[in-house]
Amino acid sequence: MIPGTEQQSLQAATLPTMQIMTVADTFVKQLEAWGVQRIYGVVGDTFLDFLDAVQRSSIRFVAVKHEGTAAFMASAEAKLTGRLGVCIATSGPGMANLMNGLGDADQDRVPVLAITGQVPTKKIGTDTKQYLDQQVFIEPLAAYSALLAAPDATVELLTKAIHTALELGAVTHLSVPKDLWAMLQTNAVRKRPQMVKGVLEFNPQDVGQAAAIMKTAKQPVVVAGLGAREAAADVVRLCETWGAGLILSLGAKGMIDENCPQLLGGIGKGGSPQASQLLKKADVVLLAGDSWWPEGYVPESARLIQIDYAAANIGTRFHVELGLVGATGQVLPELVKRLAGQEKNEQWLTYIGRQRAKWQAQVEQEATTEGTPVHPARLVRALQNTVAKDAVLCVDTGDHTVWFNRIFAGSGEQQTLFSGTWRSMGFGLPAAMACQLIEPERQVVALVGDGCLGMTLADLSTAVRYNLPITVVVVNNGNLQMETDRQIVGQHTTLGSDLTNPDFVKVAEACGLAGFRVTDSAELDKTLEQALALPGPVLVDVATLPLTFPNTSPQEG
Ligand SMILES: Cc1ncc(C[n+]2csc(CCOP(=O)(O)OP(=O)(O)O)c2C)c(N)n1
Numbered sequence: 001m002i003p004g005t006e007q008q009s010l011q012a013a014t015l016p017t018m019q020i021m022t023v024a025d026t027f028v029k030q031l032e033a034w035g036v037q038r039i040y041g042v043v044g045d046t047f048l049d050f051l052d053a054v055q056r057s058s059i060r061f062v063a064v065k066h067e068g069t070a071a072f073m074a075s076a077e078a079k080l081t082g083r084l085g086v087c088i089a090t091s092g093p094g095m096a097n098l099m100n101g102l103g104d105a106d107q108d109r110v111p112v113l114a115i116t117g118q119v120p121t122k123k124i125g126t127d128t129k130q131y132l133d134q135q136v137f138i139e140p141l142a143a144y145s146a147l148l149a150a151p152d153a154t155v156e157l158l159t160k161a162i163h164t165a166l167e168l169g170a171v172t173h174l175s176v177p178k179d180l181w182a183m184l185q186t187n188a189v190r191k192r193p194q195m196v197k198g199v200l201e202f203n204p205q206d207v208g209q210a211a212a213i214m215k216t217a218k219q220p221v222v223v224a225g226l227g228a229r230e231a232a233a234d235v236v237r238l239c240e241t242w243g244a245g246l247i248l249s250l251g252a253k254g255m256i257d258e259n260c261p262q263l264l265g266g267i268g269k270g271g272s273p274q275a276s277q278l279l280k281k282a283d284v285v286l287l288a289g290d291s292w293w294p295e296g297y298v299p300e301s302a303r304l305i306q307i308d309y310a311a312a313n314i315g316t317r318f319h320v321e322l323g324l325v326g327a328t329g330q331v332l333p334e335l336v337k338r339l340a341g342q343e344k345n346e347q348w349l350t351y352i353g354r355q356r357a358k359w360q361a362q363v364e365q366e367a368t369t370e371g372t373p374v375h376p377a378r379l380v381r382a383l384q385n386t387v388a389k390d391a392v393l394c395v396d397t398g399d400h401t402v403w404f405n406r407i408f409a410g411s412g413e414q415q416t417l418f419s420g421t422w423r424s425m426g427f428g429l430p431a432a433m434a435c436q437l438i439e440p441e442r443q444v445v446a447l448v449g450d451g452c453l454g455m456t457l458a459d460l461s462t463a464v465r466y467n468l469p470i471t472v473v474v475v476n477n478g479n480l481q482m483e484t485d486r487q488i489v490g491q492h493t494t495l496g497s498d499l500t501n502p503d504f505v506k507v508a509e510a511c512g513l514a515g516f517r518v519t520d521s522a523e524l525d526k527t528l529e530q531a532l533a534l535p536g537p538v539l540v541d542v543a544t545l546p547l548t549f550p551n552t553s554p555q556e557g
Pocket residue numbers: 397398399400401423424425426448449450451452453475477479480481482483
């Protein structure tokens with residue numbers, strides 16, 4: 001149907017009411033049917049009818065200051081809950097602003113639906129203001145994108161977009177021309193299908209093949225990633241049974257109690273040198289739910305086994321001898337069963353213990369460095385001392401991320417959210433706001449650099465608007481330190497990487513947050529405790545040393 005031509009005949013009075021609704025109401029009811037509770041966005045004239053429908057529904061529209069914030073919030077919601085995150089923007093510039101947050105969702109493979117208003121149908125393809133071929137624009141980031149071209153396609157397109165996002169862990173996108181929202185359509189909203197998924201039964205021979213490789217190991221190592229979050233206890237059990245060292249990738253930070261005796265920290269820039277040395281010596285490495293491995297850290301001669309729920313993730317970045325496609329929670333217990341009772345290499349375990357002691361001594365030394373300004377490691381230690389055992393930590397992108405990764409010893413119950421693969425600045429504040437909206441009772445902390453906060457500063461007032469008691473901790477070193485490090489190590493100028501910052505405490509107070517400033521490590525723990533105990537949003541600006549991160553290499557990302 002050409003939009004508009006049959007609308008007059010679709011009078012609600014003459015047709016069954018169940019079947020006749022505006023596109024906007026149908027859209028909203030279909031989102032409700034899939035359990036969507038929040039939509040993040042910035043108002044635009046291309047979806048005002050949609051907002052009216054949201055107002056009539058159970059869904060909350062979360063109005064933010066920048067569409068990038070909206071997309072990061074949707075991505076963070078998906079990262080925290082595994083459910084669909086939804087964001088909305090207007091055509092042209094609104095959509096362009098969304099893209100950074102969508103990049104984050106895409107690369108961290110979480111389900112996000114982006115909705116964008118489009119110019120009126122009769123203007124599509126013309127030179128009209130704010131027109132953009134949205135499907136072409138979003139193509140590299142979205143697993144599915146479509147333009148709603150007729151009211152009766154609403155239910156089918158939206159179901160496909162939601163379903164695809166959830167099944168693939170991907171970004172999907174729908175464009176809706178502004179004139180379509182108010183039109184009537186005739187299809188009933190579809191209930192979310194109940195999904196009964198078969199339990200993956202591994203052929204015993206195939207699991208046996210993995211166990212056989214593992215039994216050849218004299219120096220085994222497990223690398224666990226975010227994909228093993230649900231199976232953290234199984235990861236530890238496997239390491240015990242197999243006598244393996246344990247290394248966590250960045251996304252898995254906080255997933256396992258750091259008192260685990262075989263845990264040697266992380267790999268990559270924020271990791272421990274001991275973990276890298278361990279990997280160099282490893283003869284068999286099992287990757288559990290981890291497809292991220294920084295270049296230069298992949299052992300050349302070890303035999304690699306990778307467990308991942310998606311076959312597409314296996315062996316894409318490094319050579320894998322055997323891939324096991326399935327949930328870590330299903331595969332790991334099978335491996336534990338097959339390795340039970342096998343003799344462990346005590347020498348290897350002693351070596352792991354020694355390396356762990358060395359690593360812990362180094363961390364201890366850095367984390368207890370006192371003084372003014374504050375050492376970034378000391379700041380991370382203060383956070384570790386003061387945050388709740390089940391806190392959510394939203395960590396932004398910069399040297400503060402790698403200090404966090406290096407120093408923070410989690411309880412195993414905390415959840416840490418990063419812009420893991422996209423590595424965008426400006427993730428921390430939006431992510432913390434989304435997490436606090438979703439879990440109002442839980443303690444939520446954002447750890448952000450001064451450069452990162454500068455990118456999202458306007459949205460401090462969003463935390464006030466929704467009375468979100470988040471604590472924003474600013475690592476204020478006056479620099480885009482991660483890039484300054486690379487400039488210095490690569491013998492470049494430091495052009496452009498110094499920052500001209502406002503007084504963050506004054507800005508916070510002007511926005512309605514409580515503000516604290518810390519310049520000396522002696523005040524740190526006490527101030528954080530005070531800030532964390534406040535019932536409303538608070539910012540703690542910590543003056544930190546502009547240190548070049550240890551072992552920075554000019555190439556490493
Ligand atoms: C949106 C975006 N722009 C630029 C970069 C490149 N970049 C990575 S880290 C970084 C510096 C971050 O500075 P800051 O927030 O002050 O944190 P610090 O490194 O000082 O801890 C920059 C510019 C990026 N990752 N994302």
